[in-house]
Every structure is written in structure tokens, then in C-alpha cells.
Amino acid sequence: MVDLSTFLADNPLFSAGFGLIGVGAGLAVLRQSARRGADLMKRQLLVSIEIPSHDKSYQWVLGWLSRRGADAIRAVDSGNKDITWVRRRIAGAVLPRHVAVQTSYKQHDNGSVSTAFTMVPGQGKHIFFYQGIFIQVDRQRNAKMIDIQSAAPFETVTLTTLSRDRAVFTDILQEAREYALSQNEGRTVLYTSFGPEWRPFGLPRKRRLLDSVILDQGVSAGIVEDVKDFISNGKWYDERGIPYRRGYLLHGPPGSGKTSFIQALAGDLGYNICILNLSERGLTDDRLNHLLTVAPERSLVLLEDIDAAFNRNRQQSDNAAYQQSMVTFSGLLNALDGVASSDERIIFMTTNHIERLDPALVRPGRVDVKVYLGNATKYQICKMFTRFYGAENEKLAETFAEKLQGHTVSTAQLQGHFVAHKKDAASAIDNVASLIEMCQGNK
Numbered sequence: 017m018v019d020l021s022t023f024l025a026d027n028p029l030f031s032a033g034f035g036l037i038g039v040g041a042g043l044a045v046l047r048q049s050a051r052r053g054a055d056l057m058k059r060q061l062l063v064s065i066e067i068p069s070h071d072k073s074y075q076w077v078l079g080w081l082s083r084r085g086a087d088a089i090r091a092v093d094s095g096n097k098d099i100t101w102v103r104r105r106i107a108g109a110v111l112p113r114h115v116a117v118q119t120s121y122k123q124h125d126n127g128s129v130s131t132a133f134t135m136v137p138g139q140g141k142h143i144f145f146y147q148g149i150f151i152q153v154d155r156q157r158n159a160k161m162i163d164i165q166s167a168a169p170f171e172t173v174t175l176t177t178l179s180r181d182r183a184v185f186t187d188i189l190q191e192a193r194e195y196a197l198s199q200n201e202g203r204t205v206l207y208t209s210f211g212p213e214w215r216p217f218g219l220p221r222k223r224r225l226l227d228s229v230i231l232d233q234g235v236s237a238g239i240v241e242d243v244k245d246f247i248s249n250g251k252w253y254d255e256r257g258i259p260y261r262r263g264y265l266l267h268g269p270p271g272s273g274k275t276s277f278i279q280a281l282a283g284d285l286g287y288n289i290c291i292l293n294l295s296e297r298g299l300t301d302d303r304l305n306h307l308l309t310v311a312p313e314r315s316l317v318l319l320e321d322i323d324a325a326f327n328r329n330r331q332q333s334d335n336a337a338y339q340q341s342m343v344t345f346s347g348l349l350n351a352l353d354g355v356a357s358s359d360e361r362i363i364f365m366t367t368n369h370i371e372r373l374d375p376a377l378v379r380p381g382r383v384d385v386k387v388y389l390g391n392a393t394k395y396q397i398c399k400m401f402t403r404f405y406g407a408e409n410e411k412l413a414e415t416f417a418e419k420l421q422g423h424t425v426s427t428a429q430l431q432g433h434f435v436a437h438k439k440d441a442a443s444a445i446d447n448v449a450s451l452i453e454m455c456q457g458n459k
């Protein structure tokens with residue numbers, strides 16, 4: 017009888033196959049260990065930060081990367097002798113090859129608007145060089161997940177570098193934020209509500225100068241002083257456990273400069289403005305509350321024509337949703353009271369009819385400062401006149417103001433009259449009758 021083990025060992029075909037299986041298995045183990053080793057090394061040696069598209073810093077980082085790209089192009093093209101050949105080569109080598117475009121409109125100081133194209137890194141991986149180290153940018157889109165608000169697919173930008181350099185991420189985020197803010201320097205950003213969040217609306221506006229809005233003597237300075245005092249006293253409120261918020265109500269006839277003044281004040285403070293229309297379709301108590309809580313830092317919240325939303329008595333408004341808006345009067349009061357928060361909150365409300373407002377709305381804590389901005393006084397008429405025609409025309413300004421004595425003219429109507437006679441102060445005086453006629457017609 018033949019011994020099986022001797023048979024297999026003596027069989028050359030079998031021993032060759034067995035050897036091959038052995039080699040194959042060995043290679044597979046090696047490959048797996050190499051992969052595991054590489055994963056382990058990656059985990060140990062690399063660090064990364066993921067920035068999702070719904071995070072504020074996403075656009076900041078993309079904008080900052082695009083500026084770096086533009087700087088690198090300039091460095092490569094400039095032939096600047098201070099930039100070494102090696103640095104130029106590095107800058108050139110790391111420029112993103114695949115870029116995406118972001119189109120925006122820019123308003124210049126003279127008021128003109130131009131289109132600007134910004135090249136940001138496109139989908140995929142890119143490398144850039146920052147503070148002497150290489151960083152990989154990986155921009156990925158998740159087509160299966162859509163942001164319901166913007167209908168745009170979710171995206172992420174992941175920055176990866178060696179773990180010993182992890183502190184660089186904080187520097188990048190900080191620099192990207194500062195760069196984004198510097199883009200709006202000297203401008204006022206108007207935000208409007210979009211679902212549960214605030215979004216910039218239109219172009220950032222050139223700041224309006226405070227002295228371009230002419231209020232009655234001392235009125236503007238009084239409000240500015242109050243707001244500045246509030247802003248600089250956060251600690252005082254904190255120590256006394258008082259909610260750090262202040263409400264202002266500007267009331268008076270149409271065209272007296274209420275909105276213009278708030279814009280100019282925001283510009284003077286270097287703040288932005290969040291405009292909220294309480295009659296907006298789909299606005300609910302919860303959304304209103306949420307929006308007031310998440311208003312961007314350094315912004316004034318503006319609730320315009322507050323009487324238009326709640327000019328009935330409290331009970332009626334509580335029971336019936338007003339127009340398409342579902343905000344109830346008690347919902348508005350709750351939102352104004354908010355949760356005790358240490359975050360600064362400044363709310364401006366405007367109305368043409370203070371008498372229609374429920375006393376609960378204008379009680380201290382909700383409205384701390386009420387200011388009446390009325391029709392043009394003699395002081396305002398003279399000031400506006402000399403602002404349009406020059407300080408040397410003070411006498412003519414007096415004559416003009418005397419001719420308007422006893423008539424009711426709004427500052428907006430005055431502005432319209434001066435614009436119509438912009439070239440000639442005498443013509444503004446000669447045609448004062450047409451202004452009076454118009455004002456009487458508008459009564």
C-alpha cells in the first residue's frame with residue numbers, strides 16, 4: 017500500500033501548487049500589513065480639519081485660499097528679486113490646477129459697481145505652502161445631501177498637514193476671518209432673514225456719514241452717546257445680572273430720517289444691520305425668537321414700521337395671525353425679552369404711529385429709549401441748506417427757512433427740493449412756493 021504523505025511529497029505538481037498558494041498568501045498578508053502600516057502612519061503623522069459648507073468659516077477659508085492663489089501668481093509673474101527662485105517654483109507648483117469661479121459685484125467708493133471673478137480651489141485635492149509647510153486642501157461635494165435652505169449640495173473642505181504643525185489651522189481660520197472682515201471694511205452689510213438664518217442682502221453699502229442725516233439740535237448726538245455708552249458697558253450689565261440688551265424706538269412722520277439715521281449710526285459704529293420684516297410670510301414666533309438670538313455679532317437689528325404688524329389690540333393679535341406672518345403679539349414680546357444672554361443685542365424699531373402701539377411693547381426693557389424725529393425744524397432747514405449749498409450761504413439759508421415758516425415740510429421733501437435745484441441756491445429760494453404746494457398736496 018502507498019503511503020499518502022509520501023505520495024504527495026513526491027508529486028512535483030502538487031508541491032509546486034502548494035508553494036504558489038503559500039507565496040500568494042504571504043503577499044496578501046504583506047500587502048494588508050503595508051496598508052495597515054500606512055493607515056497607522058497617516059493617523060499618527062497627519063492631522064486634518066474638516067470645514068463643512070454650512071459653517072461660517074467655509075466661505076472665509078475659500079476666499080482666503082483664492083487670495084493666496086492670486087498672491088502666488090503675482091509672486092511667480094513679478095520676477096521680484098526678493099523672492100528666491102525656489103520660493104517662486106514652490107508657489108508655481110502649488111497653484112491649484114482646477115479652479116471654480118465665484119462671481120460677485122463690487123461697489124466702488126464713487127458708487128459705481130463692477131463685476132469681480134474670484135478663482136477658488138475646485139473639487140478635488142490641491143497642495144499649498146503656508147508658514148513653511150505643505151498643506152493639502154481636499155474640496156469634496158456630497159451630491160446626496162442637499163442644504164434645504166439654499167438647495168445647494170453639501171460640501172466640505174478638509175485641510176491636512178503633518179501633526180507637528182497642527183497649530184497652523186488656528187492661524188489659518190483666524191487669518192481667513194480677518195481677511196473676510198477686511199473685505200467689508202468701510203461698508204455696512206445689510207442682512208435679511210433667510211429661513212432660520214441671516215444672509216447678506218445685496219452689496220455691502222458704502223457707509224453713510226452721520227452728519228449727512230440732519231436731525232434736530234442735539235438729537236443725533238444724544239442717541240449716539242447712549243448707544244456708545246451701552247456698547248462699552250458690557251461688564252457693568254454682566255456684574256448686575258441685567259440682560260445685555262437695549263431697545264430704541266424712533267417714531268415720527270414719514271421721511272423724517274428714521275431709517276437713514278439708523279444706517280448712518282451703524283456705519284459710524286462699524287456695525288452691520290439685520291432687517292426683519294414682521295409681516296414676512298412664514299415668520300413664526302419660534303423663528304423670530306431664533307433669529308434675534310443668532311443675529312451676527314456687531315449688528316443692529318431693525319424692525320421697521322412695527323405698528324404695521326401689530327396695530328390692533330393685544331388680544332386680537334394674540335388670537336389671529338397677522339397677514340401671512342404667523343407671529344403673535346405675545347411671541348414678539350417673548351422674542352424681545354429673549355433668554356438672559358450675555359451677548360450684546362441692540363434693537364431699533366421705527367413707526368409712524370406711536371399711539372397705535374400697545375404699551376406692553378414700549379415698556380422699558382423692550383424699548384429703553386424713545387426718540388421723536390419730526391418734520392423739519394428751522395434748525396434742520398438751515399443745516400440742510402448749507403450742507404447742500406455750502407457753509408458760506410448761511411444768510412440765504414435763513415431767508416429760505418423764513419419762507420417756510422408756518423408750513424409743514426419733511427426733511428425728505430426738503431432733500432427732494434434741493435436735489436431739484438442742486439446747482440443754484442437762489443433757485444431753491446425762488447421756487448420755494450412749489451415745495452410748499454407739494455407739501456400741502458401731500459397732507
Ligand SMILES: Nc1ncnc2c1ncn2[C@@H]1O[C@H](COP(=O)(O)OP(=O)(O)OP(=O)(O)O)[C@@H](O)[C@H]1O
Nearest residue numbers: 228229230231270271272273274275276427428431
Ligand atoms: N433728517 C434727514 N437728514 C437728511 N436726509 C434725510 C433726512 N430725513 C430724510 N432724509 C432723506 O429722505 C429719504 C427718506 O428718508 P428715510 O427713509 O430715512 O425716512 P423715514 O423716516 O425712515 O421714512 P418712513 O417713516 O417713511 O420709513 C432718504 O433719502 C434720506 O436721505
